[in-house]
Amino acid sequence: MNDNNQEDLIQEHRPEEIRQRLALAPKRQNISDAVLGGIDGCITTFAVVSGSVGAGFPSSVAVILGFANLFADGFSMAVSNYESSKAEQEFIESIRKSEARHIKLIPEGEREEIRQIFKAKGFDGDLLEEVVSTITADQNRWLDVMLMEEHGLSKSVPKPAMSAAVTFAAFLSVGLIPLIPYIVSTLEMKQQFAASAVLAGTMFFVIGMLKSLAVAKPLIKSGLRTLFTGGAAAAVAYFTAYFLREFFNVSG
Structure with a gap:
């Protein structure tokens, strides 16, 4: 830790x-949505490109299939993320309503739950009773504590529309990059594929590094791990298409 970071921390921890x-x-982060969408978008389109090359298809086919998969899979992934976030949101809300009902019907039982929770944390005697009284004096605070301590849920409720939008935007913006050499260049097919591979590999590595910055992990290690994952998916697509082409004796 350098002096500047320490000074910033001191400033942030003033009363x-x-x-x-x-x-x-609490703010809900959408880093995971962006990372997931970006990685999956790049893998999807580059896997399609690799499969097209492995099958011996012309560049136009790679572009058509690449764009078709880019939008279809991006939309599908955004909808899936929306439904997942919506289900999480509804689950949190249902638990909160259930706990509110319990507080209304059996308040002493719910107070005892609070008492047991904080007793397990080391509170005892008059201090424990003061903590229980303070928490249960406000129902919203009471519910927040029950959600976190009894059910392990966060107060930060997911926003399904935001999660879906971030996923879709990341999927499209990153997934488009491996297709660029096929759109804007007049290179031969092998050169287009090589350029696409370089761009895809660069994006895998960059996304891995950006992810590591968000979670305080080693930059290079995270970048290489993501690069390996994307490269492996593309290799599977390429060799699957190549062997199927040979098996069915399909000419490029």
């Missing part, structure tokens, strides 16, 4: 700064 930060509702 007023802490008070303001904790007063804000």
